[in-house]
Amino acid sequence: DVKVTQSSRYLVKRTGEKVFLECVQDMDHENMFWYRQDPGLGLRLIYFSYDVKMKEKGDIPEGYSVSREKKERFSLILESASTNQTSMYLCASSLLNSYNEQFFGPGTRLTVL
Amino acid sequence: RKEVEQDPGPFNVPEGATVAFNCTYSNSASQSFFWYRQDCRKEPKLLMSVYSSGNEDGRFTAQLNRASQYISLLIRDSKLSDSATYLCVVNIGDNYGQNFVFGPGTRLSVLP
Numbered sequence: 170d171v172k173v174t175q176s177s178r179y180l181v182k183r184t185g186e187k188v189f190l191e192c193v194q195d196m197d198h199e200n201m202f203w204y205r206q207d208p209g210l211g212l213r214l215i216y217f218s219y220d221v222k223m224k225e226k227g228d229i230p231e232g233y234s235v236s237r238e239k240k241e242r243f244s245l246i247l248e249s250a251s252t253n254q255t256s257m258y259l260c261a262s263s264l265l266n267s268y269n270e271q272f273f274g275p276g277t278r279l280t281v282l
Numbered sequence: 283r284k285e286v287e288q289d290p291g292p293f294n295v296p297e298g299a300t301v302a303f304n305c306t307y308s309n310s311a312s313q314s315f316f317w318y319r320q321d322c323r324k325e326p327k328l329l330m331s332v333y334s335s336g337n338e339d340g341r342f343t344a345q346l347n348r349a350s351q352y353i354s355l356l357i358r359d360s361k362l363s364d365s366a367t368y369l370c371v372v373n374i375g376d377n378y379g380q381n382f383v384f385g386p387g388t389r390l391s392v393l394p
Contacts, residue, residue, distance in 0.1 A: 200380055202380075202382075204384075209386060210386065211286075211369070211384045211385060211386040211387060212326070212369075212384040213384075214381070214382070217380055219380065225380075227381075259325060259326075263380075268313075268314045268331070268373075270316065270328040270331065271326075271328075271382065273325035273326050273327070274325060275324070275325050276324075276325055
């Protein structure tokens with residue numbers, strides 16, 4: 170059974186803290202993605218990676234960075250968390266071809282106080 | 283104009299009803315199309331890919347009209363378990379072919 174896991178389901182942080190969100194997939198997928206989901210806005214792409222150490226900006230990369238040191242792991246970093254980064258964060262992975270479905274992790278609900 | 287738009291919903295239908303969702307996309311270069319289902323407080327999961335010739339999976343039928351840039355999802359004989367938010371997803375093909383754009387979703391409630 171394919172699996173994408175995320176390090177936390179719920180996270181509460183304070184403004185200015187550095188936040189790490191971890192995502193691991195066990196399907197040997199080339200692509201990994203980080204989205205945030207907000208009511209009325211749908212899912213928006215923050216960053217994606219198509220290979221180890223490779224990353225591409227999505228629609229809303231400001232305030233975020235990513236790291237992919239191993240194929241199975243993709244980390245999202247909030248260098249200095251702000252209240253407008255309170256959101257649901259979803260990680261996904263897929264095979265290289267754009268016709269392939271994405272598999273999502275269960276999400277991390279981050280609250281920044 | 284948003285890149286992917288969907289019926290705002292919510293749709294409240296009785297069990298056994300047929301319900302149709304519509305989705306339009308703005309980028310004519312879009313390459314692949316999907317319907318995902320998202321249950322409350324859960325992650326999205328693929329319901330079906332959408333092919334140019336149209337495709338059917340049990341009670342679900344998806345259609346694509348490239349000329350009109352329009353995708354539809356038809357659910358026949360609705361079940362209580364079909365209650366969820368349905369997301370229209372379009373891959374617009376740029377950015378190494380991995381730019382999946384999600385619609386805002388249409389919420390369906392099937393009532394007993």
